[in-house]
Amino acid sequence: MAERSILFEPDDKYNAFLRVCNKPSYTEGKLAGVAVAVKDNISTRGIETTCASRILKGYVPPYDARAVELLRNAGAAIAGKTNMDEFGMGTTTENSAFGPTLNPCDTGRVPGGSSGGSAAAIAGGMVQMALGTDTGGSIRCPAAFCGIVGLKPSYGRVSRYGLIAYANSLEQIGPMGKSVSDVSTLMEVIAGHDRHDSTTHDRPYTHTPHADIKGLKIGIPQEYFGEGVDPAVADVVKKAIGRLEELGTTTVPCNIPSMKYALAAYYVTCTCEASSNLARFDGVRYGPAADTKRSWHEAYQEVRSAAFGTEVRRRIMLGTFALSSGYYGKYYAKAQVTRENIKADFNRIFKDVDVIAGPTMPTIAFKMKEKSDPLSMYLADILTVPANLAGIPAISVPCGKSEGMPVGLQIMGRMFEDERIVDVAYAYEQAVN
Amino acid sequence: MADAEDQVIVGLEVHCQLDTKSKLFCGCDTDYRSDGPNTHVCPICLGLPGAMPSLNKKAIEYAMRVAKALNCTVIHESEFSRKNYFYPDLDKAYQITQYDKPLAEGGYLEIESDEGGERKIRLTRIHVEEDPGRLVHMGNVERGKYSLVDYNRAGIPLIEIVSEPDMRSPKEARKFLNKLRATLEYLSVFDSEKEGSLRVDANISIKGNERVEVKNITSYKGVEKALLFEVTRQKNLIRRGQRIERETRHYLEARGVTQSARSKEMENDYRYFPEPDLRPLRVKSWVEGIVLPELPDARRERFIAEYGCSLNHARTLTGELKLANFFEKVVASDPKGLSPLAATWIADTLIGELNYRDMDLDPVDPESFTELVRVLKAGTITDKSGVDVLRVMLDQRLKNETRETPAGIVARLNLAKTDGDTGAITAAIEEAINENLKALEDYRAGKGGALNFLVGQVMKKTRGKADPAELNRMLTDALKKREA
Ligand SMILES: [Zn+2]
Numbered sequence: 004m005a006e007r008s009i010l011f012e013p014d015d016k017y018n019a020f021l022r023v024c025n026k027p028s029y030t031e032g033k034l035a036g037v038a039v040a041v042k043d044n045i046s047t048r049g050i051e052t053t054c055a056s057r058i059l060k061g062y063v064p065p066y067d068a069r070a071v072e073l074l075r076n077a078g079a080a081i082a083g084k085t086n087m088d089e090f091g092m093g094t095t096t097e098n099s100a101f102g103p104t105l106n107p108c109d110t111g112r113v114p115g116g117s118s119g120g121s122a123a124a125i126a127g128g129m130v131q132m133a134l135g136t137d138t139g140g141s142i143r144c145p146a147a148f149c150g151i152v153g154l155k156p157s158y159g160r161v162s163r164y165g166l167i168a169y170a171n172s173l174e175q176i177g178p179m180g181k182s183v184s185d186v187s188t189l190m191e192v193i194a195g196h197d198r199h200d201s202t203t204h205d206r207p208y209t210h211t212p213h214a215d216i217k218g219l220k221i222g223i224p225q226e227y228f229g230e231g232v233d234p235a236v237a238d239v240v241k242k243a244i245g246r247l248e249e250l251g252t253t254t255v256p257c258n259i260p261s262m263k264y265a266l267a268a269y270y271v272t273c274t275c276e277a278s279s280n281l282a283r284f285d286g287v288r289y290g291p292a293a294d295t296k297r298s299w300h301e302a303y304q305e306v307r308s309a310a311f312g313t314e315v316r317r318r319i320m321l322g323t324f325a326l327s328s329g330y331y332g333k334y335y336a337k338a339q340v341t342r343e344n345i346k347a348d349f350n351r352i353f354k355d356v357d358v359i360a361g362p363t364m365p366t367i368a369f370k371m372k373e374k375s376d377p378l379s380m381y382l383a384d385i386l387t388v389p390a391n392l393a394g395i396p397a398i399s400v401p402c403g404k405s406e407g408m409p410v411g412l413q414i415m416g417r418m419f420e421d422e423r424i425v426d427v428a429y430a431y432e433q434a435v436n
Numbered sequence: 437m438a439d440a441e442d443q444v445i446v447g448l449e450v451h452c453q454l455d456t457k458s459k460l461f462c463g464c465d466t467d468y469r470s471d472g473p474n475t476h477v478c479p480i481c482l483g484l485p486g487a488m489p490s491l492n493k494k495a496i497e498y499a500m501r502v503a504k505a506l507n508c509t510v511i512h513e514s515e516f517s518r519k520n521y522f523y524p525d526l527d528k529a530y531q532i533t534q535y536d537k538p539l540a541e542g543g544y545l546e547i548e549s550d551e552g553g554e555r556k557i558r559l560t561r562i563h564v565e566e567d568p569g570r571l572v573h574m575g576n577v578e579r580g581k582y583s584l585v586d587y588n589r590a591g592i593p594l595i596e597i598v599s600e601p602d603m604r605s606p607k608e609a610r611k612f613l614n615k616l617r618a619t620l621e622y623l624s625v626f627d628s629e630k631e632g633s634l635r636v637d638a639n640i641s642i643k644g645n646e647r648v649e650v651k652n653i654t655s656y657k658g659v660e661k662a663l664l665f666e667v668t669r670q671k672n673l674i675r676r677g678q679r680i681e682r683e684t685r686h687y688l689e690a691r692g693v694t695q696s697a698r699s700k701e702m703e704n705d706y707r708y709f710p711e712p713d714l715r716p717l718r719v720k721s722w723v724e725g726i727v728l729p730e731l732p733d734a735r736r737e738r739f740i741a742e743y744g745c746s747l748n749h750a751r752t753l754t755g756e757l758k759l760a761n762f763f764e765k766v767v768a769s770d771p772k773g774l775s776p777l778a779a780t781w782i783a784d785t786l787i788g789e790l791n792y793r794d795m796d797l798d799p800v801d802p803e804s805f806t807e808l809v810r811v812l813k814a815g816t817i818t819d820k821s822g823v824d825v826l827r828v829m830l831d832q833r834l835k836n837e838t839r840e841t842p843a844g845i846v847a848r849l850n851l852a853k854t855d856g857d858t859g860a861i862t863a864a865i866e867e868a869i870n871e872n873l874k875a876l877e878d879y880r881a882g883k884g885g886a887l888n889f890l891v892g893q894v895m896k897k898t899r900g901k902a903d904p905a906e907l908n909r910m911l912t913d914a915l916k917k918r919e920a
Contacts, residue, residue: 046486059485066479068486163713167485171712200488201715276712279520282529283483287585299524326520326707335709 006030011038011082013129017105019120020129022051023083032078033192039074040124040133043084044091045176046165047071050081054167055099056089058290058310068165069200070134070176070193077192082130085120089312090281091138091169093117094383095369096145098314103371108150108408112368115148117141121179122149132185134193136166138174139269140363140387143399146179147411148368150401152186152428153179157419158394159204161190162197168280170273171202173391183400183429187212190421210422212429217251219427220356226262227361227386227413239410240362243402246434247360247427257352257359261344262389268341269388270381271325271334278322281315317377346393353417358427362386363399363411386413396421400428402435442674443643444667446609447601448659450616451594452626453567453633454498459591460566461489461532466592469631473572473586481591483527488713495593498625499539499564500723502595505619505731508543508562512720516564516711521704524583525569527590533565535708539717545619546733547611548751550604557612558600567592589632601639601647606663609638613656614755618732621757640666642674646682650694653687662687665694735760743767743775752783758797759787765802766809778809785823789830799833808842820900821851853901861907864897865890865914879915887911 008028015023021043029036041047044054046064048071053059067075074081088098096104096119106114107127114123118135122145125133135142137155146153154177161176168174178189187210194208223244228237248254284290286306287299297305311319325334352359365386374380390397395418402412412431416424459466462480479487503510517535540562549555569590573583597616603609613636620626627633636659641647650666653659670680685694730738732754739750739760754760763782767774786805790797808829812822825845832839846852868890869876875893878886890911895902 046484052485054485062485064479064484064486066484066487163486164488165486168713199490200713201490202713275709279518279530279707279709282520282522283485283527285522285529287524289485300522303522323707326709328705328707331707331709 007036009036009038009080011080013082013124013127015124015127015129017107017110017114017123017127018102019085019104019123019127020083021053021055021086021099021101021120024050024081027080027082029080030075030078032076033188034074035078037079037132038082038130039079039189040082040085040121040130041071041074042118042121042133042135043087044136044167044169045071045134046167047081047084050084052084052167053100054090055087055101056284056311056315057100058284058286058306059167060290062289064165066165068176069162069197071165073193073195074134079192085118085124085133087120088117088141089315090167090277091117091136091141091174092277092314092318094140094144094380095374096120097372098312100312105371106149106368108148109368112370112408113148113373115145115364115368117145118153118179119145122146122151122153125149125151125179125181132178132180132189134176134189135179136174136176137387137391138170138273139384139391141174142177142179143363143387143397143411143413144383146399147363147401147409147413150409151179151181152183152398152400152432153177154186154190154398154421154425155390155396156190156194156208156421157206157396158391159202160194160206160208160396160419160421162193162195162200162203164197164199168276170276171280172276173269173273183212183425183432186398187425187429190425204419206419208421210425212425214250214426214430214433216247216427216430219252219358221247221252221254221427222257222352222356222359223254224257224259224262224352224359224361226259231382231385232362232365233367233405235405236362236364236366236410239403239405240360240412243412243431244360247431250430250434254360255356257356259345259348259352259389261341261348262385264341265345265389265392266381266385268338268345268392269384270321271338272342272392274318274322275326275335275338276322278319278326281311281319284310286310314377342392345389349389349393349395349415357416358424359415360427361413363413367405367408367410390415394418396424398424398428400431402431441643442671444605445601445641445643445647446603446606446663447639448597448599448603448609448612449637449639450597450599450613451635452597452620453630454495454593454595454625455627455630455633456492456494456498456593458492458494460492460495460564460593461591464591468588471588473584473588476588477590481527482587483529483590489532489711491714491717492593495564496539496717496719497722497726498593498623499562499595500719500726501623501625501728502597502620503540503543503562504723504726505623505728506543506545506559506562506597508540508559510540510719510723511537512718512723513537514539514563514717514719516714516717517708518711520707523568525571525585525590527569527587531566531568532711532714533596534563537716538563539719545599545612545615547608547615550607555608557602557608560598560600562595562597565594565596566590567594601641606660606667609663610656610660613659615732617656618755618757622729622731622735624729638663640670642667642670642680645670645674645680648680648682649684650687651684651697654689658687658689661692662694665692669694739763743771743779745775745779749779749783752787753779762797762800762802762805766806769806773813774806774809777813778805781805781809781812781822781826785826789823789826793830793834795830795834800830804829804839804842811842811846815853817846817851817853818900818903820895820904821846821853824849824851824900849899851899851901853903858910861894861898861902861910862914864894864902865911868893868897869914869918876915876918880919887915890915
């Protein structure tokens with residue numbers, strides 16, 4: 004197969020990229036010659052991959068993540084690695100060791116996170132599509148804040164092999180793009196079973212979005228329009244749901260009572276898993292070399308204290324505590340029970356409705372440095388984490404503006420019914436354009 | 437059997453490497469021992485960021501064979517967990533193991549008790565886990581300049597077999613290990629000859645006192661030695677009225693002693709939680725389909741029934757797969773005719789001679805041994821000459837010299853029995869008596885030792901060719917003649 008290359012020299016005013024590949028090669032295929040940006044926590048053979056952390060500075064993976072391998076096989080040109088919150092821990096991309104990414108819609112605001120670099124690269128017109136990862140909303144939040152489309156696939160539909168794990172049981176690699184069609188095309192390339200990821204299912208995605216959604220029943224959870232949700236944002240989303248009704252769908256109010264425990268379950272699960280996943284970064288094999296005159300325990304401590312950012316250290320400590328002897332049952336085990344309750348709530352609702360719709364984020368993009376305390380930052384994830392806890396697919400599609408900033412409409416579907424939520428998003432997009 | 441006041445109580449945790457072709461969670465070749473460091477590695481067993489484990493089904497099948505053979509209950513849905521701790525040889529900073537849902541529970545292994553009968557040692561559980569890498573210290577641990585890490589071993593499948601504290605002596609612990617090794621070998625899941633393929637942690641206490649964990653025992657003999665050391669140490673403490681601390685001790689193989697581990701090193705909180713990258717392990721229909729080969733106990737009973745072996749011989753011969761196979765090959769051409777003699781000569785003589793030379797059975801071909809047994813059975817050489825022939829055979833193999841046949845050795849050394857050639861023996865007897873008139877006097881004085889002494893002298897002169905019974909008779913006659 005003839006290998007060619009494209010010229011990729013973006014004017015990156017938003018610090019969307021950590022590394023740009025100026026002359027990426029490509030081959031024949033569905034995405035022949037299309038520049039695709041890849042979030043920096045996805046392994047790319049021969050291209051430095053840091054998770055926006057100092058501890059991985061200089062780490063060049065010797066292998067491609069399965070999703071990247073599939074991209075290359077489809078002819079895509081890997082355009083570069085995008086900025087993110089360090090190891091995916093954040094909602095603003097301010098937690099990058101290499102400086103924040105700016106929101107192309109308003110450079111005084113954050114692009115959302117943690118896949119903020121990928122979203123800004125698309126919204127800023129540098130690439131048409133990008134890979135992000137979504138652990139608790141990390142694709143959908145920046146999609147909503149930057150006015151693009153982002154899909155968190157059903158858990159197990161896209162291989163995580165090569166995704167540098169933050170919270171294995173919650174996260175998925177997913178497509179981000181300017182349009183629903185872009186997202187659907189990218190999803191078709193990256194989805195499918197992978198023998199290297201035992202949590203994948205044999206559920207390939209071969210789907211062309213279509214806009215006929217007549218007769219569909221849409222659940223509207225009361226919790227998605229309640230306390231903590233900016234009324235102006237809620238209004239924009241309600242209007243968007245009105246458009247869906249005009250397309251022949253009916254809406255049904257519903258409740259997700261388990262949602263009041265969702266954030267707690269989410270933060271316990273992700274910090275526990277992170278504390279284990281990130282333990283291997285010790286300065287021996289990755290990151291700044293340990294001072295070998297010290298005993299190895301002390302050397303580990305020094306390297307890890309210096310090279311991890313504040314938020315990463317906070318989450319490692321929370322997770323370490325929650326897993327420690329005598330606390331497992333109180334935290335991790337309980338969080339898993341909550342996850343089962345949330346799944347049960349969704350299953351119950353999905354008996355009556357085909358999809359669930361609501362806002363992606365409770366507010367528009369925050370101003371830079373607006374969220375200074377971690378707790379208020381964590382609260383911003385309330386509408387996105389339920390889909391991760393349940394493993395179900397969720398998509399964010401732009402649905403209007405508030406204070407001149409984009410608002411995202413979130414559509415969640417039954418397990419493995421990613422095609423259906425793509426159709427709903429596509430129908431909406433076609434109706435308003 | 438009621439335990440005595442100072443009864444020794446031992447429980448073992450045995451780690452065995454499963455002899456699969458590839459590692460537990462990746463495709464890397466497990467045959468790393470003769471290759472350079474870090475040559476059998478990939479992103480998965482190096483724990484590179486983003487790499488994920490995928491389970492080697494063969495390892496699970498091997499583990500289930502063991503579980504079935506040891507009479508365990510295989511749990512239909514088990515689970516892998518992460519054991520989190522920092523150590524430079526641990527690539528991911530956690531070990532994937534099984535914690536609260538192991539592959540199998542219960543079960544037992546029968547060993548020969550110190551009193552002679554069979555005794556059941558109960559098992560607690562069997563679980564599957566990955567081996568960590570290995571540290572190579574440049575210089576010694578304390579003062580070495582640096583250490584290097586070799587990940588060739590990382591990801592080799594291990595099973596951990598945990599026993600109940602049912603053993604009552606270091607000797608029983610050794611018997612348990614030997615029986616376990618034999619069973620694993622019969623199952624074709626384990627190669628005991630691979631360096632480091634077995635590691636043991638032992639819990640040992642004296643009844644009514646705290647127990648001590650001895651870690652890091654890496655040889656079969658080491659287990660008995662380490663435990664004997666502990667028994668003496670603990671009993672001495674008790675005798676002096678001191679308390680036994682509940683602690684972990686390391687076994688220092690070279691010095692044969694145990695040493696208290698620095699307590700800080702052991703203050704680990706492993707923060708177990710289910711491995712999110714692997715699905716629960718469901719084996720219900722799989723385990724039902726597993727068929728076991730003949731195991732040591734069954735083979736022992738068969739050796740008694742089929743070959744007429746004594747219980748002790750049958751136990752020895754079947755106690756090692758190689759030895760049992762060797763025996764059956766030796767007698768294959770004429771089981772009825774050769775078995776009794778072959779059993780004695782293998783179980784008693786051959787093993788002793790091999791151990792004396794610290795030699796392996798492998799170089800000894802069953803065909804040559806069959807020939808030796810045939811020569812012995814024909815009665816053309818004495819048992820003593822038989823031993824000489826065997827020694828020559830073993831030495832030639834050990835030194836890699838040209839191998840002679842047993843018949844060839846008999847001929848070269850002129851070992852054929854002097855049957856019928858009573859003249860030579862008579863002459864030797866006369867010579868022996870004449871050279872040792874003091875012995876003749878002693879014999880006359882009724883000193884029993886004198887006869888044996890003279891038998892030895894004559895044997896020396898006939899180079900062992902005289903049949904001992906015959907010689908005895910002739911010598912007694914000769915002595916009586918002189919008396920007259
Ligand atoms: Zn490997």
